[in-house]
Amino acid sequence: MSAPYEVLLYYKYVRLDDPKAYAKEHQELCTRLGLRGRILIAEEGINGTVSGRAENCREYREILDADSLTEDIAWKIDEEEGHVFPKLSIKVREEVVSLDLGEKDFHPSELTATHLNPAEWRKAMEDDDVVILDARNDYEWEIGRFEGAILPDVPSFRDLPKWVRDHRKELEGKKILTYCTGGIRCEKFSGFLLNEGFEDVYQLDGGIMTYGKDEAVKGEGYEGECYVFDERLSVPVNRTEGAKIISSCRQCGQPSIRYRNCAWMPCNAQFLLCEDCENATGRYCAKVCKEVDLMSHAAVTGI
Numbered sequence: 272m273s274a275p276y277e278v279l280l281y282y283k284y285v286r287l288d289d290p291k292a293y294a295k296e297h298q299e300l301c302t303r304l305g306l307r308g309r310i311l312i313a314e315e316g317i318n319g320t321v322s323g324r325a326e327n328c329r330e331y332r333e334i335l336d337a338d339s340l341t342e343d344i345a346w347k348i349d350e351e352e353g354h355v356f357p358k359l360s361i362k363v364r365e366e367v368v369s370l371d372l373g374e375k376d377f378h379p380s381e382l383t384a385t386h387l388n389p390a391e392w393r394k395a396m397e398d399d400d401v402v403i404l405d406a407r408n409d410y411e412w413e414i415g416r417f418e419g420a421i422l423p424d425v426p427s428f429r430d431l432p433k434w435v436r437d438h439r440k441e442l443e444g445k446k447i448l449t450y451c452t453g454g455i456r457c458e459k460f461s462g463f464l465l466n467e468g469f470e471d472v473y474q475l476d477g478g479i480m481t482y483g484k485d486e487a488v489k490g491e492g493y494e495g496e497c498y499v500f501d502e503r504l505s506v507p508v509n510r511t512e513g514a515k516i517i518s519s520c521r522q523c524g525q526p527s528i529r530y531r532n533c534a535w536m537p538c539n540a541q542f543l544l545c546e547d548c549e550n551a552t553g554r555y556c557a558k559v560c561k562e563v564d565l566m567s568h569a570a571v572t573g574i
């Protein structure tokens with residue numbers, strides 16, 4: 272028996288002449304199918320992640336596959352017991368993925384690096400003189416990544432170009448492998464690397480999500496779990512015996528991949544907290560947050 276719901280992750284770089292009209296149409300389609308999730312639409316394409324009843328997700332996939340604009344999408348499909356999003360949000364943006372390149376901007380359908388399938392990627396990881404670049408954010412990296420990968424220390428994706436230019440010497444002459452969750456960020460980032468004159472650049476086709484589903488590779492070489500932008504927060508990748516958790520609870524240091532937001536509202540920081548610690552001391556990222564929060568409650572109640 273297959274699960275009653277699906278979670279879809281997908282993107283397509285394609286020229287959309289009228290993103291607003293396309294978004295309106297899409298809103299009607301998703302509403303009719305009862306889908307929830309987040310979809311970004313721009314002149315350069317579409318990027319989405321949605322959940323819905325399996326038969327509705329199937330219909331959604333068939334409709335997009337049959338449309339010449341969105342054919343050939345490499346769908347990442349997870350089976351689930353229910354929705355993983357509270358609602359549907361479709362937004363029109365300037366770009367679906369931005370590197371802030373201004374005049375030097377390009378379209379990934381015209382320039383992007385060679386795609387490696389999971390088996391090719393696993394093999395390439397072992398090559399000499401390889402640099403594996405993680406194109407995601409620090410909170411994604413913290414709970415899971417490829418062995419030996421580097422996380423550029425930048426505040427956001429759009430700051431990667433500066434990092435690359437600052438680290439040109441260390442990257443030159445190396446084989447560069449890039450990866451992200453589903454592949455969309457690397458389509459852009461790897462194209463940027465080629466534009467900057469790096470020649471030996473590759474990207475993981477379909478990202479970590481596809482890698483984790485490959486039956487031959489079984490997620491080998493990946494440590495921890497993969498952060499996802501829905502209520503699940505993370506999904507397993509490595510299904511080999513070597514699988515391990517690399518992140519730990521901020522309070523007790525035990526292995527944990529459990530993200531929570533600090534209960535003191537003005538802080539609200541996302542941090543790792545195991546269930547035991549949450550039960551014992553509350554959902555606070557730091558002692559000071561707990562103290563301030565309890566004090567503000569005391570002030571309100573006059574204790």
Ligand SMILES: [Zn+2]
Nearest residue numbers: 520523545548
């Ligand atoms: Zn703990």
Ligand SMILES: [Zn+2]
Nearest residue numbers: 533538556560
């Ligand atoms: Zn806090």
